[in-house]
Amino acid sequence: MADRRDGPTKADWVAAGLSALTAGGIEAVRVERLAVILGASKGPFYWRFKNRDELLQAIIEFWKRDFTANLIEQTSHFDTPRERLEALAELAVVSTSGALDVAKTECALRAWAARDPLPRAAVREVDAMRTKHLTEEFKLLGAPHPLAEQLAKAVYLALLGLYTVRQYTPELADEQSFLTGVRIALDAAQIQSHSTDVSAAEKQA
Secondary structure, rough: OOOOOOOOOOHHHHHHHHHHHHHOHHHHHHHHEEEEEEOOEEEOOOHOOHHHHHHHHHHHHHHHHHHHHHHHOOOOOOOOHHHHHHHHHHHHOEEEEEEHHHHHHHHHHHHHOOOHHHHHHHHHHHHHHHHHHHHHHHHHHOOOOOHHHHHHHHHHHHHHHHHHHHHHHHHOHHHHHHHHHHHHHHHHHHHHHHHHHHHHHHHOO
């Protein structure tokens, strides 16, 4: 009898599933196809997952963790919000994560979310997590909440646009232009903070 420790691991199935989703959409994420890719039969799949739906949930959880939470954690050691956001922006424009194309993966998840409530809820959760983190960092720079939220959305929408044009108009996908936009947003937050400090000082004078 085969040992359940043999064959592809749970992480292997998730990685293969996400690669298939990125390359061919949700229809490409089939147990039979993934088994062929991994050089296994279908049997070992059911040692790791109850069914395909459980695999799909694991793919979503992997995306949420590796494409958001891990990036935030990697930049948390920087001392200032400006340094953290600049580092985060640099990480966000990296073209690959392991064997995955970041832009294609993001676009594939969002295309799937347009058709299915399961990934749609996850995409909304990730969007909220990302924009909340950006907003809090802009507030730490001194921007009032309304401006911090607007700057966060502006940066995030620009990043999603960058991911999109990488697929269809790669000559427009200029990472340096995006990073310049991030620096302008950071400057705007700090200018607002300085203006607020000046106004407060004048009132006290």
